Amino acid sequence: MARRIIDMHQHLHQTNTAEAMAEEYARLGVEKVVLQAWPPRRVPGNNDDVLAAHRKYPDLFVPFVGFDLDEMKPDDLVRFQEEGFVGIKFIGPSRPYNDASYFGVYEKACELGMPALYHLGIVGNYEPWTDCDSNLMRPIHLDHIARGFPEFKMVGAHLGNPWHEEAAMACRWNPNLFFDLTGSTLKKKTPEFIRSLLWWTPTTPHYRSPDGTHAWQKIVFGSDVNYYETRDVMRDYEVLMSALDLSPELQDAVWYGTAARILGL
Numbered sequence: 001m002a003r004r005i006i007d008m009h010q011h012l013h014q015t016n017t018a019e020a021m022a023e024e025y026a027r028l029g030v031e032k033v034v035l036q037a038w039p040p041r042r043v044p045g046n047n048d049d050v051l052a053a054h055r056k057y058p059d060l061f062v063p064f065v066g067f068d069l070d071e072m073k074p075d076d077l078v079r080f081q082e083e084g085f086v087g088i089k090f091i092g093p094s095r096p097y098n099d100a101s102y103f104g105v106y107e108k109a110c111e112l113g114m115p116a117l118y119h120l121g122i123v124g125n126y127e128p129w130t131d132c133d134s135n136l137m138r139p140i141h142l143d144h145i146a147r148g149f150p151e152f153k154m155v156g157a158h159l160g161n162p163w164h165e166e167a168a169m170a171c172r173w174n175p176n177l178f179f180d181l182t183g184s185t186l187k188k189k190t191p192e193f194i195r196s197l198l199w200w201t202p203t204t205p206h207y208r209s210p211d212g213t214h215a216w217q218k219i220v221f222g223s224d225v226n227y228y229e230t231r232d233v234m235r236d237y238e239v240l241m242s243a244l245d246l247s248p249e250l251q252d253a254v255w256y257g258t259a260a261r262i263l264g265l
């Protein structure tokens with residue numbers, strides 16, 4: 001049986017047009033692609049473009065709204081959900097993600113059943129991110145939010161690069177916190193490095209996760225590259241998971257099952 005795949009982290013932009021992605025993802029057998037929109041203050045119009053892509057290819061593209069934590073209000077999520085957005089993308093806040101002033105947004109997201117993907121760690125030093133303080137986007141902030149909102153399904157991007165250790169321990173302790181391995185980590189870090197971070201299993205005698213899950217049940221596939229590089233990222237995931245000798249069941253969870261649960265499919 002063909003492998004089922006959800007790409008949890010992709011973007012729509014000049015190179016990644018809806019048409020080009022639809023063609024490539026059909027070729028690669030990727031069933032669903034979550035489009036993580038950027039907020040209007042950073043990339044004007046991206047929310048509308050993502051929604052338009054979803055309407056053109058409703059079975060393929062899953063839209064996450066680019067939400068500006070400093071300029072938008074919790075109730076804006078109601079309208080976004082009505083428009084068709086399934087989840088929320090956060091990036092570039094002016095306060096730490098776990099600032100109490102943002103908790104109303106997370107509470108509303110829980111109430112509406114909208115999952116979220118948070119950019120974590122260092123952000124590229126190019127427009128429109130040149131004023132960003134990456135320290136406001138640390139993995140440990142999500143640990144705090146996850147404890148306060150156990151129903152809120154959250155995905156942290158890039159395994160928190162360069163704060164991988166923070167990300168891994170936050171992942172272990174919070175059943176509602178997941179991570180993708182997009183970015184340079186998969187390219188430049190060794191399988192041994194990743195193994196040393198994602199080590200817990202249901203049968204680890206001590207130091208398990210509270211819900212008894214395997215570390216790799218908390219990891220999802222994401223690409224976050226130009227569409228024509230997606231195959232290359234898939235290969236990186238394949239090489240890593242086989243180097244770590246992950247069972248076929250765990251590999252299926254990374255490719256599809258865990259993302260499907262997060263998205264409520």
Ligand SMILES: [Zn+2]
Pocket residue numbers: 009010011036157224
């Ligand atoms: Zn991204």
